[in-house]
Amino acid sequence: MASSTVENYLKQLYLEQQNAPGDLVSMGKLAAAMSVVPGTATTMVKALADSGLVSYEPRGGVKLTRGGEQLALHVLRRHRLVELFLVKVLGLDWSEVHDEAEELEHAISDKVLDRIDAILEHPRVDPHGDPIPPAKGRPQPVPPRQSLADCEPGRSYRVARVIDQSPAFLQFVRRCGLVPGVTVALERRDDAADSVRVRPAGGEAVTLGTAAAMKVLVESV
Amino acid sequence: MASSTVENYLKQLYLEQQNAPGDLVSMGKLAAAMSVVPGTATTMVKALADSGLVSYEPRGGVKLTRGGEQLALHVLRRHRLVELFLVKVLGLDWSEVHDEAEELEHAISDKVLDRIDAILEHPRVDPHGDPIPPAKGRPQPVPPRQSLADCEPGRSYRVARVIDQSPAFLQFVRRCGLVPGVTVALERRDDAADSVRVRPAGGEAVTLGTAAAMKVLVESV
DNA sequence: CCGATGACTTTGACTAATCAAAATAAGAAT
DNA sequence: ATTCTTATTTTGATTAGTCAAAGTCATCGG
Numbered sequence: 001m002a003s004s005t006v007e008n009y010l011k012q013l014y015l016e017q018q019n020a021p022g023d024l025v026s027m028g029k030l031a032a033a034m035s036v037v038p039g040t041a042t043t044m045v046k047a048l049a050d051s052g053l054v055s056y057e058p059r060g061g062v063k064l065t066r067g068g069e070q071l072a073l074h075v076l077r078r079h080r081l082v083e084l085f086l087v088k089v090l091g092l093d094w095s096e097v098h099d100e101a102e103e104l105e106h107a108i109s110d111k112v113l114d115r116i117d118a119i120l121e122h123p124r125v126d127p128h129g130d131p132i133p134p135a136k137g138r139p140q141p142v143p144p145r146q147s148l149a150d151c152e153p154g155r156s157y158r159v160a161r162v163i164d165q166s167p168a169f170l171q172f173v174r175r176c177g178l179v180p181g182v183t184v185a186l187e188r189r190d191d192a193a194d195s196v197r198v199r200p201a202g203g204e205a206v207t208l209g210t211a212a213a214m215k216v217l218v219e220s221v
Numbered sequence: 222m223a224s225s226t227v228e229n230y231l232k233q234l235y236l237e238q239q240n241a242p243g244d245l246v247s248m249g250k251l252a253a254a255m256s257v258v259p260g261t262a263t264t265m266v267k268a269l270a271d272s273g274l275v276s277y278e279p280r281g282g283v284k285l286t287r288g289g290e291q292l293a294l295h296v297l298r299r300h301r302l303v304e305l306f307l308v309k310v311l312g313l314d315w316s317e318v319h320d321e322a323e324e325l326e327h328a329i330s331d332k333v334l335d336r337i338d339a340i341l342e343h344p345r346v347d348p349h350g351d352p353i354p355p356a357k358g359r360p361q362p363v364p365p366r367q368s369l370a371d372c373e374p375g376r377s378y379r380v381a382r383v384i385d386q387s388p389a390f391l392q393f394v395r396r397c398g399l400v401p402g403v404t405v406a407l408e409r410r411d412d413a414a415d416s417v418r419v420r421p422a423g424g425e426a427v428t429l430g431t432a433a434a435m436k437v438l439v440e441s442v
Numbered sequence: 443c444c445g446a447t448g449a450c451t452t453t454g455a456c457t458a459a460t461c462a463a464a465a466t467a468a469g470a471a472t
Numbered sequence: 473a474t475t476c477t478t479a480t481t482t483t484g485a486t487t488a489g490t491c492a493a494a495g496t497c498a499t500c501g502g
Contacts, residue, residue, distance in 0.1 A: 005489065027450060040490055042451055047488090059450060059497070089310070090336040100330055107328035109321055115311040226459065248480060261460055263481055268458090280467065280480060 002053075004106040007075045009034060009044055010053060013064055014072035024061025073133040078113055079105040080126035080133075085116045087127045094127050094179070095170035128170075129161030129180035129217070148196060149213035151186045157218035158183050159200075164215040173216065177203035183221055223274075225327040228296045230255060230265055231274060234285055235293035245282025294354040299334055300326040301347035301354075306337045308348045315348050315400070316391035349391075350382030350401035350438070369417060370434035372407045378439035379404050380421075385436040398424035399437055 002010070012033040016025045031041035049056040053068035064072060082101040086092040092100065108116075117123075117135070124140065125131055133139040145160055159182050162173055177200035178184065187205055188197040196213050199205040208216075223231070233254040237246045252262035270277040274289035285293060303322040307313040313321065329337075338344075338356070345361065346352055354360040366381055380403045383394055398421035399405065408426055409418040417434050420426040429437075 003488075028448095036489090037491055038450065039452075039492085044489080086333065090333060090340070092332065092336065096332065100333060103328045103330070104325075107324040109324070111313065111317065112307065112311060112321060115313065119311070224458075249478095257459090258461060259480060260462085260482075265459080 002071060005044075006048065006051075006053070007071070007106055009048060010064065010068050010072040011075045011079070013054065013062065014069065014076065017063060024057060024063050026061045030062065073139060075105055077133040077135070078108050080130055081113060081116050081120065081123070082108065083126045083128070084120055084123055084132070088120060094174060095167040097127065098165040098170075099167075125161075125180070127180070128165055129159070143219065145217040145219055147214045148184075148186070148198060148208065148216040148218055149210045151189070151196070151218065153186050153189050156183055156185045156221050158221045159216060160219045161217040162215065163217065169212075169215065172212075176200065176206045176208075178206075178216055184218070223292060226265075227269065227272075227274070228292070228327055230269060231285065231289050231293040232296045232300070234275065234283065235290065235297065238284060245278060245284050247282045251283065294360060296326055298354040298356065299329050301351055302334060302337050302341065302344070303329065304347045304349070305341055305344055305353075309341060315395060316388040318348065319386040319391075320388075346382075346401070348401070349386055350380070364440065366438040366440055368435045369405075369407070369419060369429065369437045369439055370431045372410070372417070372439065374407050374410050377404055377406050377442050379442045380437060381440045382438040383436065384438065390433075390436065393433075394437065397421065397427045397429075399427075404442055405439070 009030070013025055013030060016029050016033060017023075027038050027041045027045070030045070031038040034041060036044075045054060045056050045062050048054045048068070049062075052065060053071065054062050054064055056062045079101045082104045083097040086097040086100055087094055114135075123132060131140050131142060148157070151157055159178050159180050161180060162170065162178075164170075173179065178198070183201045184198045185201075186196065187199055190196070194210045195207050196210070197205055197207045230251070234246055234251060237250050237254060238244075248259050248262045248266070251266070252259040255262060257265075266275060266277050266283050269275045269289070270283075273286060274292065275283050275285055277283045300322045303325045304318040307318040307321055308315055335356075344353060352361050352363060369378070372378055380399050380401050382401060383391065383399075385391075394400065399419070404422045405419045406422075407417065407419055411417070415431045416428050417431070418426055418428045
């Protein structure tokens with residue numbers, strides 16, 4: 001059994017690999033993602049390599065092996081199914097479930113996970129729009145998506161995913177009505193002012209800074 | 222935050238204290254309950270004493286302080302609410318929830334626990350008939366109960382609680398229909414044969430050995 | 443080509459939890 | 473009262489995960 005710590009390293013590694021597909025993940029990136037000092041990451045990665053979960057190239061970086069990726073996907077599946085369950089069944093707020101799931105993802109058995117999956121009717125995305133990896137087989141290919149910061153004025157988009165899952169940002173996003181599934185019209189974009197103005201269907205228009213807009217992914221509609 | 226290990230020691234200590242109210246718990250008992258060697262229990266208990274969770278008398282034994290008891294009750298509450306939730310909401314089998322809850326009891330936040338409690342409508346006992354400690358205040362006094370092994374032939378009783386929570390025993394008990402809440406008639410008792418014969422309302426009569434009968438607590442009806 | 447910079451690795455130390463085995467204490471038995 | 477037994481405590485070692493700080497390497501700018 002992989003410890004929670006190991007599961008977290010593999011999960012972060014997977015997420016980092018998603019950000020830069022193909023590349024090795026540097027120790028610095030991994031250490032930052034795990035909130036540990038670089039030396040700790042090095043030590044841990046060497047242990048993971050000994051278990052065959054990652055392949056490690058000293059001073060080059062690290063990447064998941066097939067086995068490590070399987071495990072990472074399983075952790076991610078637990079995390080995201082739990083998030084959705086907390087929202088849909090237990091009625092928790094969107095903004096609080098990430099941290100809760102962070103703990104629960106290590107404590108939930110396959111049996112319980114299957115029940116949750118069935119009750120939710122085999123969902124494909126979590127409340128933030130993140131894809132839920134399937135129980136077996138490859139994850140769904142992620143359709144190419146642009147962020148709100150890269151949209152053209154005058155067109156409409158559907159919110160697909162919110163990257164920043166901190167409670168503060170999620171609360172803000174919900175207050176604006178920019179939750180996944182909602183259609184938004186891009187009203188204005190002002191590069192000089194570093195902002196975009198969007199109007200969610202049936203809501204008030206809001207102006208976002210580019211940094212915030214980059215954290216909201218959309219698809220054309 | 223108390224680690225899972227600390228939570229488990231406190232929980233076992235509480236359960237041992239219930240078995241022999243008033244007495245100090247011996248290191249041997251505690252070590253056995255925790256499946257560790259006695260030396261480990263001694264070390265741990267000294268640490269718990271330093272944190273003010275137990276009072277420890279070398280070569281005498283250990284007992285929970287007020288604070289330690291509060292924490293133990295909180296763990297027990299989580300455990301038992303989770304068990305009930307797994308049965309009632311997720312539809313898991315009675316016999317499997319104990320082990321699941323053993324993990325989950327350390328991962329569930331107060332917020333999630335409150336939601337579970339509300340959804341279950343503030344239950345007072347778990348699926349095995351064990352009382353669920355309230356969120357605050359003293360636990361409900363446990364009404365005096367006898368085991369099936371001490372019942373009189375010809376009378377009727379209601380099953381209140383099943384002590385042995387191993388999957389095998391729970392599966393057996395359910396197959397017989399001796400689940401908490403069910404009324405049973407005591408048909409015969411044969412001390413020489415070390416057995417009792419009981420008939421659950423609307424079911425087949427079963428003969429239990431005394432050891433098994435002692436693990437089923439009942440109340441007069 | 444050479445030194446400076448910054449990323450990475452190594453080393454030594456620490457905490458929590460554990461075990462094996464030796465030492466000790468307290469009661470029971472002779 | 474002395475020995476024996478048995479529970480308990482101590483000691484020394486181990487594993488997982490971590491940090492601080494010292495050491496190493498590669499590359500980039502001159």
